[in-house]
Amino acid sequence: MIRATRILRADALTGGEIVDRVVLDHGDRHRRRTSMRAVGGLAFLLDLPRAVVLDDGDALVLEDGRLVWVEAAAERLLEIRAPSEHALRRLIWHIGNRHIPAEIGADAVWIADDHVLAEMVRGLGGTAEPVERPFRPEGGAYAGGHGQAHGHLHGHAHGHHHD
Incomplete structure (x- = not known):
């Protein structure tokens, strides 16, 4: 399973291929490691060094460089x-x-x-x-x-x- 290992904060997003999006409530935006399925069906493993709070507009960086948009539910x-x-x-x-x-x-x-x-x-x-x-x-x-x-x-x- 492909992993998301980094976060690009909304204020640092300058491009990149956004391939899908996840819609997460506050509790689900505070994670370190969990499997996720994006709205369009992309399955991936969130695998960060430490638990962080994902903000609306951030992007998760997949190992191959593609991005998954984070939307606050x-x-x-x-x-x-x-x-x-x-x-x-x-x-x-x-x-x-x-x-x-x-x-x-x-x-x-x-x-x-x-x-x-x-x-x-x-x-x-x-x-x-x-x-x-x-x-x-x-x-x-x-x-x-x-x-x-x-x-x-x-x-x-x-x-x-x-x-």
Whole structure:
């Protein structure tokens, strides 16, 4: 099976033969090694030196130089807004206290759709509306640069309590 061993970031793409594309949700865009099947049927092995986050518009470089386009899939998210900048910062603090991936915009925050968190947000005076869009959460303070987000993509206990 042909392997994809490198990533060309969207801002570095200057050409090359794009032969297919993969449409991946946030969890599937954080990988090191896995078999993939592109939309057009091309099967290949993603085989990177370390786990990275693939971004919308990146390309995977196959061993023979061909490229496979990466597209971020639309996901069901909650779009969270607040009546003021202070109120939004307060909501961001409460969301962060739960250690869940969040994408922070200028006037909104997006998290995975969760009815319990939606009720928490509403109880704190914000709005939480379901939307369908690609999810691009923050990488975290210890991510170490582009594409190395930890992101809590796995279920595990932290050994401490969240109220």
